[in-house]
Structure formats: C-alpha cells, structure tokens
C-alpha cells in the first residue's frame with residue numbers, strides 16, 4: 001500500500017483510502033496539496049460533484065490559468081430555486097436563490113452563502 005502511495009506521489013496524504021484518487025470524481029478529502037488535489041479530479045472540464053460538497057478547483061497552476069474564473073461547472077440551473085451545486089462562488093451563489101424566500105425543495109444544505117446578501121441581512125433583519 002505504501003508503495004502505491006509512493007507511485008502516486010501521495011506519501012504526505014493522510015487519507016487512508018486512496019481508491020477515489022483520480023477516479024474522475026472530485027473528492028473534497030483528497031482535494032489538497034498533500035493529496036495532489038485528487039489527481040486533478042476537481043479541476044476537470046466537467047467536474048463530477050456527486051461525492052463532494054465544496055468541489056472547488058484548488059490546484060494553483062489551474063487557478064492561475066484562470067480555471068477558477070470559469071463561470072459555473074454544472075448545468076441545469078433553475079431560476080428562483082436554491083440548488084446546492086450552484087451555491088458556490090463560481091456559480092455566483094445560485095444568483096442568490098439560496099437567500100431569501102426561494103424554493104428550497106431542491107437543496108439539502110439550502111444555506112445562504114452569498115456574502116453580499118449575508119451583509120444585507122445582518123443589517124436589516126435578525127428575526128425569524
């Protein structure tokens with residue numbers, strides 16, 4: 001097993017199960033420098049986000065090349081409906097759909113993450 005880690009260059013990676021490494025699906029637990037950013041799984045042209053929560057491309061060289069500026073890596077956005085997979089900086093926090101009185105039937109986390117809207121909320125309303 002340790003041989004495998006050496007072969008993959010993952011000797012500093014603390015994740016025990018390396019099977020998900022570079023399997024084409026983005027894994028948050030492997031998406032760090034020690035684990036070589038999941039072998040690039042989180043920076044693919046089409047990131048498979050079914051097993052990750054953050055699913056962010058963190059590879060420095062890819063970010064420098066502008067990959068993190070790519071507008072949104074998932075398709076199927078529904079206006080006015082909070083969708084966790086779009087609730088990211090890349091997807092403009094689902095255009096604010098997870099903040100306020102949107103349709104929350106399509107999300108699990110349904111959290112208002114948009115920093116701009118959070119600011120507004122903090123100033124105006126504190127009662128639920």
Ligand SMILES: [Ca+2]
Pocket residue numbers: 020021022023024025026027030038041
């Ligand atoms: Ca993976």
